[in-house]
Amino acid sequence: MSTIKMHSAKFALGAVLVAAMNVAVAQAPAAAETCASCHNDNGVTTDSSIPTIAGVGGFFLENQFAIFAEGARPCAADAFGDNAADDHCALVSGLSEDDRMALAEYYGEMSYAPFEQEFDAALAEQGASIHAESCDRCHTSSGTEPFDDAGILAGQPIPYLIEQFKHYKAAERWQPESMAEVMAPLDEDQMKALANFYAREGQ
Template structure:
């Protein structure tokens, strides 16, 4: 059943991209998403080691991230603030829709199995409530963590902790509690857990 559902989704995506293509005078979601592939991988599944995968992302998470990159003094980044300014809200919405419908393809990463095991336990206790299904879910606009590139997760946590990126209130509380309970190693364990997910 699971595969059939996937097949159906794939057929719909394929059909949509072409019917959009045949409407001249509009840039299509496919054409826009194609320009991201050079850094984020074909259809948003990155080959790493640092650029994050976008496949399966929540529509609102994508839109918020792009709006934040576009904003003056917005989200801290290397080049994304320069790239995001090139797109209108409508174009961003098309890209959000496209990437949300792609399947996140998880690639091999180097991780520490011992840390990953610890991280799994910590995830269930501190993170699972919002990052459901072992961090695979993008429900309620959660970022997909399972299989996300570890370098990217390191950068992100570093930015959250050092005030370079706004951290959601609930997450801030959980991360503080995690570090208070388990020490600074705990985040490393979590990142290894996400990196270990296939």
């Protein structure tokens, strides 16, 4: 999706210019107030159906905003849990490109914190094998690296991860072709294993 790639390029350029000018993000963008109603002021989730967005990578967040704006991932509230905005696509579409970039930079510079949860050790071991074979190429260091531009998977809530895996498998959420090839054959047990692996790696 060319628009999504263009957003990453624009974000990268913006980040370089900001660094060169030695400008720091001081205050939350106005739009962050809406995000905080679900993701909290610090961008760290306390709800198993909602992801942490703090520290997951500015490029990744900017791309997700573009994906929402284009309706290329599920947007309805029931795709996110009881506390989610009624329609994420409409919410993001109402923001200017500058607003989206400001939000991505703001949350991208925050510190990531894993969701506190228990995991199944046996499932996590199975998930480790799936990750090593199919996911590590893009989600390096067991899904802990924000500079992959693929988001942080380690430490995200298990129920949220499983729900997103289902969206990917059903081709309801935009993904690179290489990822689609990996997600399509996964069954629910393998998804649970992967989610438990990422929960373990976030400890």
